[in-house]
Amino acid sequence: MQHEVLVAGFGGQGVLLTGQLLAYGGLLENKEVTWFPSYGPEMRGGTANCIVIVSGKRIASPVVERPGAALVFNQPSLLKFEAKVKPGGLLLVNSALATQLPERKDLYTYLVPANEVAQSLGQILVANMVMLGAYLELTGAVTFSSVLKALEKTLSEQRRHLLSVNREAMEQGAQLVSQQARKYHTR
Amino acid sequence: MRTLMKGNEAIGEAAVRAGCRCFFGYPITPQNEIPEYLSGRLPEAGGVFLQAESEIAAINMVFGAAGAGARVMTSSSGPGISLKQEGISFLAGAELPCVIVNIMRGGPGLGSIQPGQADYFQATRGGGHGDYRTIVLAPCSVQEMVDFTYWAFELADRYRSPVLVLADGVLGQLMEPVTLPPELKPDNGNKPWATTGCRGRKRNVIKSLYLNPEELEAHNKKLQEKFGLMQREVNRAEKYRVEDAETVLVAFGISARISMAAVEAVREEGIKAGLLRPITLWPFPEGILQSSLPKAKKVLVVEMSAGQMVEDVKLTVSGKLPVYFYGRTGGLLPSAEEIQTQIKLLEVKVSERSLCQA
Amino acid sequence: MNAVFARPRAMTEQKTHYCPGCTHGIIHRMVAEVIDELGIREDTVGVAPVGCAVFLYNYLDIDMQESAHGRAPAVATGIKRVLPDRIVFTYQGDGDLASIGTAEIIHAAARGENITTVFVNNAIYGMTGGQMAPTTLPGQFTSTSKAGRNTQSAGFPIRVSEMLATLEGATYISRVSVHNPAHVIRAKKALLKAFTVQKQGLGFSMVEVLSTCPTNWGLKPTEALAWLEEKMIPYYPLDEVKNRLEV
Numbered sequence: 001m002q003h004e005v006l007v008a009g010f011g012g013q014g015v016l017l018t019g020q021l022l023a024y025g026g027l028l029e030n031k032e033v034t035w036f037p038s039y040g041p042e043m044r045g046g047t048a049n050c051i052v053i054v055s056g057k058r059i060a061s062p063v064v065e066r067p068g069a070a071l072v073f074n075q076p077s078l079l080k081f082e083a084k085v086k087p088g089g090l091l092l093v094n095s096a097l098a099t100q101l102p103e104r105k106d107l108y109t110y111l112v113p114a115n116e117v118a119q120s121l122g123q124i125l126v127a128n129m130v131m132l133g134a135y136l137e138l139t140g141a142v143t144f145s146s147v148l149k150a151l152e153k154t155l156s157e158q159r160r161h162l163l164s165v166n167r168e169a170m171e172q173g174a175q176l177v178s179q180q181a182r183k184y185h186t187r
Numbered sequence: 188m189r190t191l192m193k194g195n196e197a198i199g200e201a202a203v204r205a206g207c208r209c210f211f212g213y214p215i216t217p218q219n220e221i222p223e224y225l226s227g228r229l230p231e232a233g234g235v236f237l238q239a240e241s242e243i244a245a246i247n248m249v250f251g252a253a254g255a256g257a258r259v260m261t262s263s264s265g266p267g268i269s270l271k272q273e274g275i276s277f278l279a280g281a282e283l284p285c286v287i288v289n290i291m292r293g294g295p296g297l298g299s300i301q302p303g304q305a306d307y308f309q310a311t312r313g314g315g316h317g318d319y320r321t322i323v324l325a326p327c328s329v330q331e332m333v334d335f336t337y338w339a340f341e342l343a344d345r346y347r348s349p350v351l352v353l354a355d356g357v358l359g360q361l362m363e364p365v366t367l368p369p370e371l372k373p374d375n376g377n378k379p380w381a382t383t384g385c386r387g388r389k390r391n392v393i394k395s396l397y398l399n400p401e402e403l404e405a406h407n408k409k410l411q412e413k414f415g416l417m418q419r420e421v422n423r424a425e426k427y428r429v430e431d432a433e434t435v436l437v438a439f440g441i442s443a444r445i446s447m448a449a450v451e452a453v454r455e456e457g458i459k460a461g462l463l464r465p466i467t468l469w470p471f472p473e474g475i476l477q478s479s480l481p482k483a484k485k486v487l488v489v490e491m492s493a494g495q496m497v498e499d500v501k502l503t504v505s506g507k508l509p510v511y512f513y514g515r516t517g518g519l520l521p522s523a524e525e526i527q528t529q530i531k532l533l534e535v536k537v538s539e540r541s542l543c544q545a
Numbered sequence: 546m547n548a549v550f551a552r553p554r555a556m557t558e559q560k561t562h563y564c565p566g567c568t569h570g571i572i573h574r575m576v577a578e579v580i581d582e583l584g585i586r587e588d589t590v591g592v593a594p595v596g597c598a599v600f601l602y603n604y605l606d607i608d609m610q611e612s613a614h615g616r617a618p619a620v621a622t623g624i625k626r627v628l629p630d631r632i633v634f635t636y637q638g639d640g641d642l643a644s645i646g647t648a649e650i651i652h653a654a655a656r657g658e659n660i661t662t663v664f665v666n667n668a669i670y671g672m673t674g675g676q677m678a679p680t681t682l683p684g685q686f687t688s689t690s691k692a693g694r695n696t697q698s699a700g701f702p703i704r705v706s707e708m709l710a711t712l713e714g715a716t717y718i719s720r721v722s723v724h725n726p727a728h729v730i731r732a733k734k735a736l737l738k739a740f741t742v743q744k745q746g747l748g749f750s751m752v753e754v755l756s757t758c759p760t761n762w763g764l765k766p767t768e769a770l771a772w773l774e775e776k777m778i779p780y781y782p783l784d785e786v787k788n789r790l791e792v
Contacts, residue, residue, distance in 0.1 A: 020191070020362065027191050027364050035191075035362035039217055039300070060448035062361055063441070065522040209627060235626045239619065240652035247616035247649070251623025254610045255590070259623070277613050382608035382624070384631050386587040392602045394593075394611035 001056060003141040004064045007131075008049035008081050009073025009094070014128035017154075018071070019050040022132065024150035025142035026054040034062035047076060054141045069139065071131045073114070074098055082107075092134055092177075094127065110134060110177045117172050123162070126169035133170030134177040144170055189364040194329045194354065195220030197365055198288055199228060201336035202260050206371040207286070208234030209259040211248035213241055213267060216300040217356035218290035221262040234373070242267040246274030246287075253283035254393045256381030258340055258373070262288035264356075265298060265306055268314075275349055276315030279410070280395030284343035286336065287321075288352045290359040293518035301518025302356030304440060305492035310353050311469040311499070318407055320414045322421055323351045323468040325439040329363035335466075337368050346417055347380075353468060355491065357441045357520070423466040424475040428454065431482050432461025434530055437500050438489040439465050442521060446489045449526035460530050468496070473503045485533055486510045489521055553577035555586045557606045566759040566766025568723045569597060572665055573604050575733045576636070579740050580607065589632040590624050592617040596638035597671040615646025618653035621660045632743055634661040639680040640670045643705050650709070657714030657748040661739045664705065667756040668777060675761030679703045682780055686763070702780065706753045710787035716748035718787040722755040722778060724770045735785070747790055755781055 005022070009015040019035050026033035037050040051067060053059050069090035072078045074097040082102050085091050091107045096115035114130035136144060148167055155162060192200070199221050202210070210229055212222040222238065229236040235252075239245035245261050252259040263271060268289045278285060291306045293299035310323045322342050324335040332354060339350040382391045397403035427447055429435055438446040443464040450460045463479040465472050480486070486508055488497040497512045504510055513529045515521045552558070555577035563569045580586050586607055593601040595614035602609035612620040617635035625633040642650050642664050653660065669687055670676040677687040677694060680702045684693040694702075706720045717739055721732035732754055739750035755777050759769035 023362060024191050027189060030189075033191070033362075033364060036357065037360055039356070039360050060451055061441075061445040061523055062363070063357060063445060063520055063522075065524060209623075211623065237622070237626060240648050243616065244619040244622075244649050244652065247613060247619035248623035248626070250612070250616075251592070251610065251620035251625075252627045253623070254620070255624045255627040257627040259627075273613055274616070281611070382590045382610055383628060384588040384590060385606075385608045390606055391608045392611070393609070394602065396599060396611055 002059070003054040003069070003139055004051065004067040005069040005071060005135065005141070006049060006051050006067045006081055006084065007071045007073075008047065008077035011046055011048045013048075013073045014125065015048045015073060016050050018128040018132050019052045021147050021150050021154075022052045022054065022142060024153070025146035028146045028149055029142055031056060031142070032059050034059050036062045047080075049077065049081070069135065071135055072098060073128070073131065075100060078102065090135075090138060092131060094131060096127070110138070110180055112173060112176055114173065117176070118169060121165055121168055121172070123165045123169075126166050129166045129169035130173035130176075133173030136170070137174035137177050189366050191362055192329055192365050193220055193359075194332045194361045194363075195290065195359040196224040197329050197332045198262070198336045198352070199224035200367060201333040202286065202340070203228055203232055203234070204368050204370045205258065205337045205340040206373045207258040207260050207340060208232060208373045209252045209257045210235070210261065211237050211239050211245040211252070211259070212261050212263065213239050213245050215264045215267045217292060217302070217359050218262050218264045218288065220359065221288065221290075232373070242270035243274065246271040246278075249285050250274055250278055250281070250283060253278065253285045254281070254382050256378040256383055258344070260286040260288065262290065264290045264292045265294045265303070266296075268306060268309065272309075272315035275321065276313070276317050276319065277395055278349045279313070279315075279319035279321060280317060281393050282347040282410075283349070283393065284347050285349050286339045286343055286352065287349055288336070288354070291353065291355040293516065299518040300356065302441065302520065303491050303516070303518055304355055304442060305495065305516065306353065307468065307490070307492060307495035310351050311471070319410060320417070320469055321349045321351050322346070322417055322470070323353050325353050325466055325468050326358060327440050327443050327464065329358070329361055330365045332358060333365050333367060342421065346413060348413070348417075353440070355441055356518075418470040421467055421470055422472045422475060424472040425464040425466060426475070426479050427462040427464065429461035429463060429479040429481075429483075432459050433482055433484045434458070434460045434487060434533055435480055435483045435485075436460065436462045436487050436489055436526070436530075437465070437476065437496070438462065439468060439496065442489050442491055445521055445523050446526055448523040449530065452523060452527050453530050458530060458534060465496070471499045471503065476500065476503050480504070480508065483508055487529060487533060488512045489526055490514045491520065492516060553581045555580040555606055557604055559603050561604055562600060563597065564760040566757060566769055567597070568756040569665065571723050571729060572663065572732075572754050572756065573601065575729070575736055576634075576663060577605060578733065579736045582737065583632075583740055583744060585632045585740075585744070588630070589634070590628070592621045592624070592633070592635040594635065594637040594641040596641050598636055598638060598665065599672070601636050615641050615644070616649055617641065617646065618649040618658070618660070618662065622653055622656075622658050625658065625660050629659070632661075632740065634663060634740070634743075636663045637665070638671065639664070639666045639668065639678045643679040643703050650705070651712070654709045654712045654715045654749045654751070657716070659743055659746055659748055661743045662751040663736065664751055664753040665756045666705075666753055666781065667758040668702070669758050669761045671758050671761055675758075680705075682776055687761070704781060706751070706786040709751060714749050715751070715787055716789045717742045717750040718753070719751075719785045720753040720755070720781060720783050722773060722783055724755070724757070724773045728783075742790075753781075755783075
């Protein structure tokens with residue numbers, strides 16, 4: 001099984017980090033992984049996206065035109081990337097920032113108010129982890145514990161205490177989508 | 188133990204592990220992570236990192252350091268590599284070992300900062316003035332960025348020659364798991380020709396000027412013999428499902444990864460396709476390509492250029508099979524779907540002639 | 546019997562290829578004498594330029610590298626960074642240093658690169674046959690300024706020493722001449738200071754030596770020495786332009 005996911009949003013939303021944590025989690029599970037970021041003049045303060053692949057075997061191309069899933073963190077990313085997802089694929093939308101509804105009917109679409117959840121946890125910075133938790137709940141690409149292990153390695157000593165709020169964010173994201181169960185794509 | 192690394196940073200770490208303690212460079216996208224990484228790592232390892240005033244200065248600092256016996260590297264991308272060509276010609280002429288990394292972007296001119304492969308001619312034909320070649324290694328993964336950088340230093344010292352690592356913007360930015368090689372001591376090797384001060388020996392002179400025509404011809408002859416030796420000794424390519432392939436794709440670097448995905452996809456549909464991925468672009472692995480065509484009826488070359496390596500493929504195939512070409516330019520990547528379409532079009536025999544036969 | 550004059554140890558026995566009346570030979574010899582006096586012959590690496598002095602490595606009995614045109618300071622930087630305890634110097638003409646190699650010399654000086662540069666300024670391109678140089682004087686005749694250098698179209702000659710002296714990294718910069726024995730003696734002292742600055746690890750040092758090119762100036766050797774004194778020195782004043790540490 002090869003999981004391909006595009007993560008897109010504003011710079012500063014933790015888009016690239018989200019992808020890296022997923023890739024790192026895969027690495028810790030001894031899987032093959034690739035992480036490829038868009039790079040360009042917009043790298044400061046503009047939009048950011050990356051494509052992550054997690055696979056049980058050698059990954060041919062790290063560049064996929066039509067990923068099986070997309071996590072979109074804001075409205076511009078929804079407009080830009082909704083069309084890219086493979087038919088029958090998965091589209092997770094941060095509905096706190098993407099106010100329009102997705103249009104495609106051939107995708108499994110989930111609305112995740114990630115920013116609101118993060119705010120309720122008192123740490124707006126973990127909105128990305130809400131999205132990642134939702135994605136992992138739906139795909140099982142890697143386990144929560146692998147991602148948290150990866151996160152632990154990237155956090156400095158003084159910031160280790162943030163692990164628990166990140167875990168909470170992932171769990172709430174997971175809970176949100178398990179309740180929704182594929183219903184939005186028919187709306 | 189595997190660790191997750193970005194291609195550009197992996198090159199930097201591999202250089203340090205290969206015993207390189209000397210880097211001179213100048214900022215240019217999409218290779219900046221190489222100097223950024225080494226600006227921290229090299230001083231930590233007791234080495235030299237210097238950001239030069241230009242690409243020209245950087246390659247000439249490489250010249251000086253190589254002549255002083257150091258394992259030394261520089262890196263850049265298209266426009267900067269063009270500026271380095273004078274220096275590369277001098278390095279080749281003076282027979283100095285060094286490693287030069289080109290993280291290719293779109294051209295010509297300022298082009299773009301998106302990935303490209305259109306520096307193939309420049310890399311494999313010498314690039315600067317005069318009769319010379321440099322070994323060119325083309326990685327297609329972050330692991331190979333590591334392995335080939337490591338290997339490049341060994342080849343450079345073995346042949347006293349500049350060695351190019353030719354990758355592109357995707358591979359530079361890509362993160363993948365890598366296993367890092369053991370760290371060699373910063374041993375600059377046994378280089379009795381180096382200019383280190385003539386203590387206890389006759390003086391050494393490093394030069395490329397021979398005003399006497401007979402002397403220069405003799406020097407050229409010696410260089411050509413060395414290039415011939417490289418052609419016999421340094422040939423590497425990866426074969427992927429070519430044994431029964433009727434359509435053999437030829438692609439290097441990131442194009443080869445994408446082509447591999449296309450081969451896998453059309454195989455699912457029963458089309459017998461395979462892939463030959465040259466790893467040494469110069470010397471071009473002619474023998475390996477020839478042995479990859481036992482059942483081939485046609486060859487399809489895929490590049491991120493308007494068609495450069497395709498010329499070497501045609502020279503190798505030598506008219507025995509039709510050679511087709513598919514390429515994207517401008518910093519765009521060919522998609523696996525596009526390549527599948529090309530393979531399928533070639534299946535329709537009648538339409539073969541109407542395709543752009545390379 | 547005491548020897549009062551001998552070939553410096555740092556010079557080879559080879560006869561130079563320079564034209565009659567050219568002062569490169571004197572400057573080569575002074576460099577060799579300084580190397581001998583400092584006892585650094587086996588610890589020195591020289592960098593030859595492109596220009597008349599490209600064959601410097603035939604005349605100095607030391608390790609040497611030949612550099613691309615104008616790039617000698619970059620090459621010397623590469624050597625010095627690898628071998629910080631060796632003495633590294635460049636020997637460059639005015640076309641090499643003040644035209645095609647301006648970026649390299651400015652940045653070597655700005656970095657305070659601990660190397661020494663011997664800058665030979667004869668106000669013309671010698672090896673290529675007498676073309677206008679960045680240092681060619683206003684009104685001076687050359688093969689590419691046949692009516693004399695026109696400052697309206699060709700601009701003005703560069704005073705490299707004064708320019709480099711503005712840089713923090715430059716420790717010692719001096720302009721000397723070799724048009725008569727008294728000045729040769731002064732020039733030698735300047736070279737000794739410059740190499741000493743490097744030996745003590747004090748940063749970038751350069752000696753600009755005003756020199757002749759009788760062949761391309763179209764003058765007899767003796768006339769050339771007079772022309773240097775009368776025409777060049779007024780534009781390029783002889784001075785210890787910078788001595789940051791009072792060496």
